[in-house]
Amino acid sequence: MEPWEAEVSQQPVVEVEIGSLSLSGSPRLAGERAEHIQSLAAAQDPLPPITVHRPTMRVIDGFHRLKAAGLRGERTIAARFFDGDEAAAFVLAVQLNVTHGLPLALADRKRAAERIIVTHPLWSDRKVASVTGISPGTVGEIRKLVGRESEPARRRLGQDGRLRPVDGSVGRILAGGLLTANPDLSLRQVARAAGISPETARDVRNRLRNGEDLLPGQRRGKTAGRPDEQPASRKEFGPLVIAAPGGVRRRGEPAADRAVLLKRLKADPALRFTETGRSLLRLLALHSVRNEDWEAIISNVPPHCSDIVADLARQFADLWSEFAVRVKEDVAQIG
Incomplete structure (x- = not known):
């Protein structure tokens, strides 16, 4: 029940002069139905109280x-x-009708x-x-x-009265990081910290356990568009730039290539059937989002958190x- 519904139900019933009331602003496009009015007028029982907007005296x-x-006189x-x-009066009128x-x-x-x-x-x-x-x-x-929105809302108010992000990619990535760092966290703790529902947190946990992408395919489809449909003014998040030892910098694999490589690793029994292997796959899955998803995450980082996130x-x-260097060194020593 919305607050205004509770407010109305607690109001006392009073007698109001019919001539003082306004019938404007009805949500019924076609107006009233004459046959329904006549059937109500013919009934012997007292009519239930109507609801009136006190500031305007509109019904x-x-x-x-x-x-x-x-009609009864x-x-x-x-x-x-x-x-x-x-x-709020219009919303109440719609809900009651x-x-x-x-x-x-x-x-x-x-x-x-x-x-x-709009309102x-x-x-x-x-x-x-x-x-x-x-x-x-x-x-x-x-x-x-x-x-009508000059800027699309990033968060919307749900039926439970809580504000949640329209694009849940950021919350899913954050939840994945929390669960990877501390698998013993409860779903409610993760949901509260990441700003997502417990059910979404459960889905993220299951995806991590299975070595799957944290972002469902349907959600990706909403964020990914054809390259020629992207706004010209938007700054694209290109292939990752990775700092290598000795100050040398090289470009990372494009998102599609990373996804292919990760899929190949997931199929490797040496990784799938060992605890350390599954942990590695979970870590890698956290970074396998598409470039468009990275853009969404970047644009949704709250300004007051930007310095901490960047650091x-x-x-x-x-x-x-360092991990990449040590992995290569270990392989070289074994060889």
């Missing part, structure tokens, strides 16, 4: 009941007041979703869907058509560089 819920009371009607802003009484038509619900996306841009597709009674996928399509990245680069 939030109960258009048909108000008309029916007028009544001059007042039982009502509860709502004191929130107009955006979806969950009881004469349901809103599909066209009404889609139009309502469009308006709510509540941080709301997730699922949260908007829960209010309007349409599917999250339909809300996502409507969001694309609305196109850790340099330290890890040095560790990998």
Whole structure:
């Protein structure tokens, strides 16, 4: 239940002059249904209280009941007041008209979703869907058509009231690093630290155990586009540059080549069936994301964390560089 729903349910029922109420702003595009009004007017039972926006005296819920009371010749009607802003009043009107009484038509619900996306841009597709009674996928399509956001939101408010990133790649990579460094962490601890759900943390843990990519194929498909579709002003994150011993620098393998090599390593029984081998595969999988995913991670690093992240990245680069040298030396000594 949203805070404004609880607020309304706790309000006392009072008698309000029918002539003082406004019927503007209804989420019903086609207006009221005459037959429904007549059936309510003919009923002998008292009409349930309507909901009224106190600042504007607009009817939030109960258009048909108000008309029916007028047909009965009544001059007042039982009502509860709502004191929130107009955006919240519209959301409440939609939610109340979806969950009881004469349901809103599909066209009404889609139009309502469009308006709510504009007034509540941080709301997730699922949260908007829960209010309007349409599917999250339909809300996502409507969001694309609305196109009112000057800058796409990086985080959205879910049904549980928590803000989560739209692109979960950053959280998945961070969770992978946490689990690799400390496998004994609970899923809730990882989820809290990485800003993801416990279920996503569970998926990351399972992928690490299986030596799989931390980013699901579907998510990658959303971030990766054709090269000729990328904005011209965007700075591309090219092949990795690795510091080698003696100050010599060489370019790393392109992302596609790295993926092929990693896949070959995953198929090697000497790595798959030993604990140290699986640990190595998990570490390598952390760095096997595509260039587009690296771009998403870079652009989503909070400014106040950038210095720490950059310093850790340099330290890890040095560790990998030393690792590469020692691996080559050990092979040479064995040979």
